Amino acid sequence: MLKLEIDIRxxxxxxxxxxxxxxxxxxxxxxxxxxxxxxxxxxxxxGLVKPDTGLMALNGTLLFDSSQKVMIPPHRRHIGLVxxxxxxxxxxxxxxxxxxxxRRLSPNQRRFELGPVVELLEIGPLLERRPSQLxxxxxxxxxxxxxxxxxxxxxxxxxxxxxxxxxxxxxxLPFLRRVRDVGIPMLYISHxxxxxxxxxxxxxxxxxxxxxxxxxxxxxxxxxxxxELASGLDMRNVWEVTILExxxxxxYSVAALGQERLILPPAPTTAVGGRTVISVRAAQIALSRQxxxxxxxxxxxxxxxxxxxxxxHGALVEIDVGVGVAVVAEVNGKTVEDLDLCKGDKLYCxxxxxxxxxxxx
Amino acid sequence: xxxxxxxxxALYLSAKVSAWATLLSCPLAIAIGWVLARKQFFGKPVVxxxxxxxxxxxxxxxxxxxxxxxxxxxxxxxxxNEWGFSFAFNWKGAAxxxxxxxxxxxxxxxRLSFKLIGSQLEDAARTLGANPWSVFxxxxxxxxxxxxxSGTLLAFSRSLGEFGATITFVGNIEGETRTLPLAIYTxxxxxxxxxxxxxxxxxxxxxxxxxxxxNDWLARRIERxxxxx
Numbered sequence: 001m002l003k004l005e006i007d008i009r010x011x012x013x014x015x016x017x018x019x020x021x022x023x024x025x026x027x028x029x030x031x032x033x034x035x036x037x038x039x040x041x042x043x044x045x046x047g048l049v050k051p052d053t054g055l056m057a058l059n060g061t062l063l064f065d066s067s068q069k070v071m072i073p074p075h076r077r078h079i080g081l082v083x084x085x086x087x088x089x090x091x092x093x094x095x096x097x098x099x100x101x102x103r104r105l106s107p108n109q110r111r112f113e114l115g116p117v118v119e120l121l122e123i124g125p126l127l128e129r130r131p132s133q134l135x136x137x138x139x140x141x142x143x144x145x146x147x148x149x150x151x152x153x154x155x156x157x158x159x160x161x162x163x164x165x166x167x168x169x170x171x172x173l174p175f176l177r178r179v180r181d182v183g184i185p186m187l188y189i190s191h192x193x194x195x196x197x198x199x200x201x202x203x204x205x206x207x208x209x210x211x212x213x214x215x216x217x218x219x220x221x222x223x224x225x226x227x228e229l230a231s232g233l234d235m236r237n238v239w240e241v242t243i244l245e246x247x248x249x250x251x252y253s254v255a256a257l258g259q260e261r262l263i264l265p266p267a268p269t270t271a272v273g274g275r276t277v278i279s280v281r282a283a284q285i286a287l288s289r290q291x292x293x294x295x296x297x298x299x300x301x302x303x304x305x306x307x308x309x310x311x312x313h314g315a316l317v318e319i320d321v322g323v324g325v326a327v328v329a330e331v332n333g334k335t336v337e338d339l340d341l342c343k344g345d346k347l348y349c350x351x352x353x354x355x356x357x358x359x360x361x
Numbered sequence: 362x363x364x365x366x367x368x369x370x371a372l373y374l375s376a377k378v379s380a381w382a383t384l385l386s387c388p389l390a391i392a393i394g395w396v397l398a399r400k401q402f403f404g405k406p407v408v409x410x411x412x413x414x415x416x417x418x419x420x421x422x423x424x425x426x427x428x429x430x431x432x433x434x435x436x437x438x439x440x441x442n443e444w445g446f447s448f449a450f451n452w453k454g455a456a457x458x459x460x461x462x463x464x465x466x467x468x469x470x471x472r473l474s475f476k477l478i479g480s481q482l483e484d485a486a487r488t489l490g491a492n493p494w495s496v497f498x499x500x501x502x503x504x505x506x507x508x509x510x511s512g513t514l515l516a517f518s519r520s521l522g523e524f525g526a527t528i529t530f531v532g533n534i535e536g537e538t539r540t541l542p543l544a545i546y547t548x549x550x551x552x553x554x555x556x557x558x559x560x561x562x563x564x565x566x567x568x569x570x571x572x573x574x575x576n577d578w579l580a581r582r583i584e585r586x587x588x589x590x
Contacts, residue, residue: 048484074487075495081488087481091503091587100499101489150489 002026002154002185006211008044008054008064012037017051017209019044023187027180028214029196030189032206032229038189041206042156045187046081047074058154080152080184084159086139088131094142095127101150111151112182120178121145137168144179155179157188161195173198174360177277197238198277198359205229218318218328222309231312235282235328238359243270252353258323263298263353268361277359282316282330284355288348289339299351303327305343308336317341319349327351364560370536371544372564378452378540379520382459383513386467390512391502394471416465420525423461427530431457454531455538459520467516474508475501506583514576518569541565 004023009016017037032038043049045056045063053066058079063072080101088097098117102110118124121141131139140160147155160176161169173195180186180199187204190196196203203220205213207229213220217235224230241255246267253267255278262278270276291300303321314332321327327349335341397409415423431438431448438449448454478501486496524542531538533547545561548554 046484046488048487073492074484075490075492077488078490079488081485083481083485085481087479087485089482089485089500100486100491104490104495146489 003057003059004045004154004185004187005055005057006041006045008051008056010040010044010049010051010054012040012209015209017041019206019209019211021204021211021214023204023214025200025202026183027186027188027200028202028204029193029200030187030204030206031191031193031196031233033191036206037209038206039158041211042081042158042187042189045154046079046156047072047077048081078150078153080147080150080155082140082143082147082155082157082160085163086131086136086143088134088139088142088146090131092131093127094123094129094131094134097131097142098123098127098146098149100146105151109151110149112149114149117145117148120148120182121175135168136164137172140164140172141175144175148179148182148184152184155184155186157186159189159191161190161192169195170360193233194236194279194359197236198279201238218309218316221311221316225309225311235316235330237280237282237285237325237328238277239279239325240275240277243267243272243274243276246270246272257325258321260301260321260323262351262356264356265353265358268358279357279359280351280355282328284352285327285329286350287317287319287329287331287335287339287341288350291348292350295350297350297352299349299353301327301349301351303347303349305341305345305347307343308341310336315341319347321349364564365557367535368544368557368561368564371539371541371561372568374452374455374536374538375521375540375542375568378455378459378523379517381453381456382463382520382523383467383517385456385460386464386516387509387513390464390467390471390516391505391509394468395475395497395501397468398472398475412468413465415462415526420462420523421529424458424526424529427454427458427461427526431530448531450531450534451537455523455527455540458526458530459523462523462526463516463519466519467512470508470512470515471505474505477508478504504587507580507587510576510580510583514572518572521565521568521572541568 002024007020009018017040019041030038040049044051050071051064055065056063062070063077064070089100098114121144123141123145126134126138126142134142161172164172176199188196188199197217201217202215203217204211205220205224207227212227213224213230221230221233221235239257241257241262243253243255245254247253248266251266253264255262255264264278267276301321303319306318306320306326309316314330315336317329317331319327319329329349393412429435433442433449441447448457482500483496486500491499522542527538527540528543533539533543539547541561545558548557548561
């Protein structure tokens with residue numbers, strides 16, 4: 001498991017960086033605006049940038065300690081880094097790019113082999129090519145494979161999708177999920193919260209050189225309530241479902257979320273029995289004290305309020321609907337008062353089929 | 362038109378002197394070019410100017426300075442003599458003169474190509490377990506190859522044409538320091554030397570043209586290998 005301790009200070013440009021965090025979750029998303037210092041944070045962890053003072057340790061090994069004058073160079077940290085624009089070596093073939101880090105490991109350090117990684121990322125037909133002959137999405141998949149084959153103890157991803165257009169982003173997202181599922185701890189930088197939530201529910205908020213929140217997204221939204229950054233953030237539910245029926249000619253699919261059945265827009269690519277990811281903005285979910293008949297909203301999940309988090313403009317209501325993951329609905333402050341919502345209350349979550357999105361397509 | 366043995370020897374000598382001059386400067390230009398491109402240190406502009414001096418000085422000046430330091434009476438010359446090595450009035454001196462004169466021409470492109478290689482590619486290599494030497498030999502150097510190639514060609518061509526510093530430092534000795542330019546100059550000064558000068562000029566043209574074509578071919582091969590075409 002991962003244990004990353006960060007407590008560093010660094011003067012960079014106009015404002016000082018002062019970052020502290022204890023990261024133990026296997027996958028965290030680092031969110032912040034451009035210039036907030038998140039890339040510098042990643043480069044400090046990788047060893048490419050040396051902090052002025054402070055301390056960093058990974059899984060009990062000291063990476064940096066200014067008081068003891070310890071600075072482990074990047075090539076001995078065993079931390080992988082995927083750059084925004086892939087940074088494949090232009091003079092090497094795709095195959096030699098993939099094996100660049102792998103060849104530097106002794107056999108007992110290798111956790112992944114070429115064949116399975118090539119298969120996972122579907123890059124088999126590209127092996128003989130040069131990076132200049134690849135598309136943006138292909139480059140990024142090769143860069144992921146190259147980092148994976150180095151079997152890092154931590155994989156840092158610096159906005160790996162930022163240079164891609166919307167269509168390509170959606171193509172690469174599932175591969176990031178696959179990489180996540182092979183069990184390498186990841187820190188994923190992005191300025192898209194949707195991308196982060198698709199991969200993980202653990203979020204690190206970076207603002208003006210400081211880490212202003214770290215933990216489950218909903219908790220962070222509650223803690224960092226007062227900050228401009230957090231109050232501007234959207235809450236989104238991301239669930240993995242199993243498709244039960246595809247009635248495309250009737251314009252819908254039926255999926256199972258735990259024991260609950262959901263009516264969804266037609267699943268674009270997933271066959272019956274297949275798993276897919278759906279996402280619904282919290283603001284799109286309505287709440288009702290009773291089951292409503294004669295309404296166009298077909299999904300009405302019964303549940304119990306776990307907690308209510310008050311935000312600057314309204315509240316987030318977390319509801320246990322008995323499927324293993326909670327549903328979060330965003331309502332305005334007046335609703336909470338008028339309906340007198342309290343922890344433990346029973347109510348229905350109303351989810352309009354049309355508000356459900358498929359992030360992978 | 363028959364080419365005399367003296368002319369053949371001038372051609373051979375020119376090729377030998379230029380090849381050695383380039384061979385000598387190449388590793389040096391790579392090391393110094395890298396330092397100048399990547400490192401900041403006190404007095405960098407002075408060091409930079411020093412290496413570029415031969416480009417702006419009248420060639421006899423560096424030639425004379427070489428004579429003062431590496432000649433048999435010079436400090437370095439005497440020291441080298443003790444080791445049984447001498448640059449004085451032989452082809453090695455001609456090679457040294459050519460190396461000094463052509464060095465700035467090699468340094469320029471080499472340094473520029475090191476500057477142009479993004480440090481991000483090197484960072485990528487470092488986060489894949491490559492130590493600084495590996496990064497240099499597997500990423501930086503291969504990517505700088507086109508610059509090194511064009512620097513090498515420039516230096517080689519400049520060495521073929523080297524005249525002023527050579528004649529000042531090591532004189533004009535047939536078979537030892539009389540390279541093509543010196544042979545043309547000598548032939549032109551003889552009453553019946555016009556034919557010989559003309560033949561030497563033809564040889565120079567062929568040699569220069571061949572070098573340019575070879576460079577173009579090599580550059581294209583390298584660029585294809587680097588995925589630039």
